[in-house]
Amino acid sequence: MKSAMSRNGFLCLAGLLLALGLPQIIASNFIIDVLTLILFSAFLGQSWNILGGYAGQFSFGGVVFFGTGAYASSILLETFGIDPWIGIFAAIAAGGVMGLFIGFISFRYGLRGSYFALITLAFAEFFRIIANSVEFTGGGVGIFIDYEPSLARLQFQDTAGYYYLALLMTVISLLIAWWLERSRFGASLIAIRENEDAAEALGVNAFRCKMYAICIAGAMGGAGGTFYAQKFLYLDPPIAYGISTSVEMLLVTIVGGLGTVFGPLVGSFVLHGINEIARHYLEAPGLSLIVYGLILVIIVGFLPNGLIGLFKRKAKKAPGAKNA
Amino acid sequence: MLEVTGLSKSFGGLTAVNNVDLNVEQGRIISLIGPNGAGKTTLFAMVAGFLKPNGGTILFEGQDIIGLKPHRICEMGMVRTFQVTQPFAKLTTLENIMVGAYCRTARRDLAEAKAREVAQQVGMTAALDQDADSLTVAGRKRLELARALATAPRLLLLDEVMAGLNPIEIDEIVAVIKKIRDSGVTIFLIEHVMKAVMNLSDYAYVLNDGVRIAAGTPAEIANDPQVIEAYLGHGAAKLMQGGGAANA
Numbered sequence: 351m352k353s354a355m356s357r358n359g360f361l362c363l364a365g366l367l368l369a370l371g372l373p374q375i376i377a378s379n380f381i382i383d384v385l386t387l388i389l390f391s392a393f394l395g396q397s398w399n400i401l402g403g404y405a406g407q408f409s410f411g412g413v414v415f416f417g418t419g420a421y422a423s424s425i426l427l428e429t430f431g432i433d434p435w436i437g438i439f440a441a442i443a444a445g446g447v448m449g450l451f452i453g454f455i456s457f458r459y460g461l462r463g464s465y466f467a468l469i470t471l472a473f474a475e476f477f478r479i480i481a482n483s484v485e486f487t488g489g490g491v492g493i494f495i496d497y498e499p500s501l502a503r504l505q506f507q508d509t510a511g512y513y514y515l516a517l518l519m520t521v522i523s524l525l526i527a528w529w530l531e532r533s534r535f536g537a538s539l540i541a542i543r544e545n546e547d548a549a550e551a552l553g554v555n556a557f558r559c560k561m562y563a564i565c566i567a568g569a570m571g572g573a574g575g576t577f578y579a580q581k582f583l584y585l586d587p588p589i590a591y592g593i594s595t596s597v598e599m600l601l602v603t604i605v606g607g608l609g610t611v612f613g614p615l616v617g618s619f620v621l622h623g624i625n626e627i628a629r630h631y632l633e634a635p636g637l638s639l640i641v642y643g644l645i646l647v648i649i650v651g652f653l654p655n656g657l658i659g660l661f662k663r664k665a666k667k668a669p670g671a672k673n674a
Numbered sequence: 675m676l677e678v679t680g681l682s683k684s685f686g687g688l689t690a691v692n693n694v695d696l697n698v699e700q701g702r703i704i705s706l707i708g709p710n711g712a713g714k715t716t717l718f719a720m721v722a723g724f725l726k727p728n729g730g731t732i733l734f735e736g737q738d739i740i741g742l743k744p745h746r747i748c749e750m751g752m753v754r755t756f757q758v759t760q761p762f763a764k765l766t767t768l769e770n771i772m773v774g775a776y777c778r779t780a781r782r783d784l785a786e787a788k789a790r791e792v793a794q795q796v797g798m799t800a801a802l803d804q805d806a807d808s809l810t811v812a813g814r815k816r817l818e819l820a821r822a823l824a825t826a827p828r829l830l831l832l833d834e835v836m837a838g839l840n841p842i843e844i845d846e847i848v849a850v851i852k853k854i855r856d857s858g859v860t861i862f863l864i865e866h867v868m869k870a871v872m873n874l875s876d877y878a879y880v881l882n883d884g885v886r887i888a889a890g891t892p893a894e895i896a897n898d899p900q901v902i903e904a905y906l907g908h909g910a911a912k913l914m915q916g917g918g919a920a921n922a
Binding site for chain 1: 722724743744745748749753754755756760761762763764765769772773774776777779780781782785821822824825
């Protein structure tokens with residue numbers, strides 16, 4: 351048991367060192383940029399994973415936290431001149447509060463399963479329309495963010511800067527999930543996912559645990575929003591509250607492995623990797639999407655526990671792995 | 675320890691539990707029996723906070739617990755098991771039991787130690803690393819018991835933990851339940867396995883159609899004409915008495 355733990359720890363450390371060194375090894379800005387997006391997507395996926403993967407509350411509107419955070423820090427920056435390194439904390443707070451708000455409304459009235467998924471979808475759409483129609487979000491025109499690279503603005507001259515920021519955020523998200531798996535709170539969330547009534551009977555305060563979970567997911571999503579705005583320097587309602595980000599958040603997690611620490615990261619690597627490769631090698635327009643979709647169907651159809659589940663099954667079958 | 679008075683619950687037009695009184699005293703094993711559909715599980719669900727009664731009072735250690743959530747009642751020291759076992763399927767036996775143990779501690783190592791201790795108590799040590807969904811029926815029943823026990827209850831509500839078990843498994847679990855009682859936990863159980871009820875309980879209540887029709891020691895209950903009729907049909911008690919007279 352000890353040796354397996356230290357081996358895993360060693361692997362994580364090696365992976366981190368490699369990730370830290372990559373921008374020195376790889377000269378191509380394009381590849382660093384793709385890696386940045388993979389990490390960013392993994393980070394957002396982890397936000398969804400905490401609520402959807404661990405607590406079993408599938409949301410179709412995970413983007414709502416991302417958009418709220420993005421608007422929070424961007425409005426602070428462009429309207430009030432507050433630097434995003436402070437703004438990101440406002441974004442985290444805004445995302446967390448949004449989480450509590452949606453959580454209270456949904457969980458207070460016992461919405462579960464598809465009803466919860468639908469109400470989160472509805473909230474995302476609701477805020478998209480609101481953002482489209484009010485003045486301070488810039489309405490449909492959106493917000494243009496001035497590009498003046500500096501650490502305080504979380505804007506960088508070279509792609510490696512964004513890469514390191516995304517890496518930092520991803521590592522933090524992994525640590526959150528890692529802590530979750532070892533804590534009473536995490537055990538409660540998993541118990542709720544597996545059987546809410548049984549969990550309640552055993553002393554788990556399901557409502558409170560779900561509120562904490564959605565608040566953490568919201569705070570993480572909010573931080574992601576600030577990163578996105580500072581990297582792409584533009585924000586409008588379809589970006590901030592569009593369904594595609596919600597879908598991406600849940601896809602990378604499901605493909606990688608629901609309720610696992612590394613699921614979103616693995617899923618993000620595989621999905622974005624396939625996407626980029628297909629786009630690069632397939633000439634006909636739209637063909638890459640078909641390949642992408644096909645592989646997605648195969649993974650979801652044949653690997654209900656995601657790619658991580660595949661490794662775990664192998665590990666269980668391997669002789670001598672029983673004590674691991 | 676547990677005092678129920680005038681408890682009633684109806685679903686639409688159906689009165690599942692009708693004005694039931696009962697009393698569970700500390701340190702004893704009390705049984706709740708009755709034919710299928712008598713309202714036993716509904717009564718348990720109300721006592722454990724899963725259903726809100728339409729009327730009546732439930733006092734646990736003198737405190738009114740109506741309206742409290744199940745997790746609060748569990749924290750107070752009363753925990754139920756489910757008739758249809760509800761394992762956390764994708765978790766191992768150990769992880770399942772640890773969820774219960776976390777009720778009393780936030781520390782992982784303490785929760786794990788408690789879970790292992792409870793597994794020992796109910797004889798599940800060999801299955802600790804097994805996924806809960808690969809357990810046999812007997813294993814799942816034991817897991818229900820173990821998880822509940824891990825919350826360190828003072829009153830344990832067991833809903834048919836012996837249903838579906840073979841006679842050897844029943845003897846084993848009867849021994850386990852006796853040991854739990856001897857460790858100071860009061861037990862209130864629903865059971866259909868009469869041999870176990872007779873063997874285990876100090877006192878029993880009989881429900882039929884939501885109404886309490888009898889109460890007493892197992893021996894008294896077995897000879898109660900109303901109970902015999904509830905189980906065997908109208909006129910059965912007379913027949914049996916007649917048979918007894920003929921034999922005499």
